[in-house]
Amino acid sequence: MTYGKRLAALAILDSAIVLTAVYISYFILVPKLSIFENPMLLATSITLLISHHVFASMYKLYNKAWQYASIGELLAIAKAVTFTIMVTGIMQKLFFGNIYVRALAITWMLHVLFIGGSRFSWRMFRDNVMNKQEDIKRTLIIGAGAGGTMVARQLLHNVDVDLKPVAFIDDDPKKFKLDILGLPVVGSSNKIVEAVEKFQVEHIIIAIPSLKKIELNRIFEECAKTKAKTQIIPRIEDIMTGKVSVNQFRDVQVEDLLGREPVVLDIGSISEKVSDKTILVTGAGGSIGSEICRQVCKFYPSKIVLVGHGENSIYQIDMELHNKYQGQIEIVPVIGDIQDRNRIFEIMEEHRPFVVYHAAAHKHVPLMEYNPREAVKNNIFGTKNVAEAADTFGVNTFVMISSDKAVNPPNVMGATKRFAEMIIQSLATTSKTKFVAVRFGNVLGSRGSVIPLFKKQIQAGGPVTVTHPEMTRYFMTIPEASRLVIQAGSLARGGEVFVLDMGEPVKIVDLAKNLIKLSGYKIEEIGIHFTGLRPGEKMYEELLNENEVHPEQVFEKIHIGKAKVIHVEVLRGLIDSLLDMSEKEMHDTLIAVANNEFENTLALV
Incomplete structure (x- = not known):
């Protein structure tokens, strides 16, 4: 009408x-x-x-x-x-x-x-x-606060949605047995299974925007005991900015369960380091490098230089940033290999960045065990090229992305990362550039990480392959890791190895079980197969060894490690001799250096 x-x-x-x-x-x-x-x-x-x-x-x-x-x-x-x-x-x-x-x-x-x-x-x-549809799904809403009532009102009034709210669950005792919008509040979250059976619920919506990760985990565990599909309301900032509406529910992601509460950044110190400056990011097309670019651009540098070896990945992040910041930030995509020393020096001389975030690296542990020479060329010599170019052309701050695998490494990848840390620590003793490294563990959803692999295995019907039932790892989301890297850079004084607080380690088998449940399957349907440790893998990762422990935080979730600095002459001798070694000698030398076994190392040189 x-x-x-x-x-x-x-x-x-x-x-x-x-x-x-x-x-x-x-x-x-x-x-x-x-x-x-x-x-x-x-x-x-x-x-x-x-x-x-x-x-x-x-x-x-x-x-x-x-x-x-x-x-x-x-x-x-x-x-x-x-x-x-x-x-x-x-x-x-x-x-x-x-x-x-x-x-x-x-x-x-x-x-x-x-x-x-x-x-x-x-x-x-x-x-x-x-609103009476035959295929309507009876829905239980977790949370009878502002978020839950907003969801219930939307579902009650929207004829295009096939969800019909029938009850609320809320942990506030004052709301028990109340009716809100004609729907009963049937009890706390320990009543979820009972409520699903009583009201014949087919769908559950978690509608508590302020829910902490540990509480979400607990609620999801209860929901997983039922056959109902579980979803969560969008992030409140996405609703407020109009990106999504309140009834555009999304599946619970493993990041929701394993991520931690967001860190409040020191915006002032980061802005001073980044705003209106030229920033260069190596490995800018990778999962960490591209997210660092996104986070940096929020502080509006005058120019950001995207350096990467793969043209397709650099094209993608370049287009994404251009679409968002066209005319506000000068965005320069650069194809270059960090192993090409002359090319890296050319790039650094042309753009003269104020801060360099060095995220380019080979990071796959088993692959680097089979290809130690490539790990050395990229992770050690590549880092040396970028760091020395930064020193030569007066970069203010150089931030290297390191790894928890650099601690007591039994593998080539971790050893080359520790070696790279030593290079920048050595440079920090003589350079005006502030050289720092930032260590953190596994990043949820990054390329080559375990989660995309598990998802593919689940989609294929299983089984999910896990190396060992006791294997644990630290996990962090890509945005959180990138934000803390930028924050650590703003704290740099020179020579530090910053260590990000990764929270509690997570069993890989528990991660696999959660992903199976989140995908709507029972663990028995998909199955979990244990394959045994792969070459170079550790059962447990560490962020600092016992000689490096420095418990005080210099910023929320950021510690400074006390990693030992190798003597400059020993370091130079090792670097000069590395590529002349056989792969076996190279493997043993790298691991000896990374574990501070200098006497053994000198005998091999």
Whole structure:
């Protein structure tokens, strides 16, 4: 129905209601009174009619979407009717010398009843007739606060959604046994399984925007005991910014369960380091490097240089940043290999960055065991090239992305990362550039990480392969790791090895079980197969060894390690001899150096 037709229909309906209300009220009081034979009654009817349309327009009674009518709309009706009656009473006093209070009181009540009834009957029809779909899913809402009631209201009023809320769960005892929007609050989160059975629930929505990760884990464990599909409302910032609506629910992700509470960054110190400066990121097309680019751009550097070896990945991050920051930040995509010393020096000389984030590296542990020479060329010589170019051209701060695998490494990848740390620690003793390294563990969803592999295995029907039932790893989300890297860079004084607080380590088998449940399967359906440790893998990762422990935090979730600095002459001798070694000698030398076994190392050189 067009707006004009809708307006005309409501005006005609209201006119009939007004005349009916006034006639009934006077008929109750004076049954034989005729509206056309009594001037006062005729004037009252005309005044009521005109006044109603005036006040109905003022309170927008003809513009409201009555299928979503609630208390606000009822108040608007009450105000419009009250003012209509008041104007009519004034007219009666002025022209007829008396106000017929009883008649106007009955008219007011009938007026509100008929106008309100006509509007709310449409909502009831929509909710109870139009919303009855055969494939509707009975839905339990976790959280009876602002988020939960918003979700329930949306579902109750939206005919296009096949979810019907039937009850709330909330841990606040004050809400137990209350009805909210006609739905009962049936108990706390330990009643989820019972509520699913009682109300025949097929769908669960977790609707608590402020929920902490540990509480989400606990609630999800309860939901996983049922057969109902579990989803979560979008992030509150996405709702507020209009990216999504409140009823665009998403599946619970493993990042929701394993991620930690967000760190509040020191915006001032980061802005001082990044805003209006030239920033260079190596490995800018990788999962960590590209996220560092995204986070850095939020502080509006004057220029960001995206350095990477793979043209496709650099193209993708370049296009993404151009679409978002075109005309605000100069974005320069550069194809270059960090192993190419001349090319790296050219790039550094041309752009003269203020801060360099060095994220380019080979990071796959088993692959580097089979290809130690490539690990050395990229992780050691590549880092040396970028770091020495930064020193030569006066970069203010150089931040190298390291790894927890650099601690007591039994593998080539970790050993080359520790070796790279030693290079920048050595440079920090003589350079004006502030050289620092940042260590953290596994990053959820990064390329080559275990989660994408598990997801593919689940999609293929299983089994999920886990190396060992006791294997544990530290995990962090890509955005959190990148933000803390940028924060650590702002704290740099030179020579530090910053260590990010990774929280508690997670068993890989528990991660696999969670992913299977999140994908809607039972663990028995997919299965878990243990394959044994691969070459170079450790059962448990560390972020600092016992000689490096420095428990105080220099910033929330950021520690400074006390990693030992190798003698400069020993380091230079090792670097010069590395590529002349056999792969076996190279492997043994790297691991000896990384574990500070210098006597053994010197014997090998």
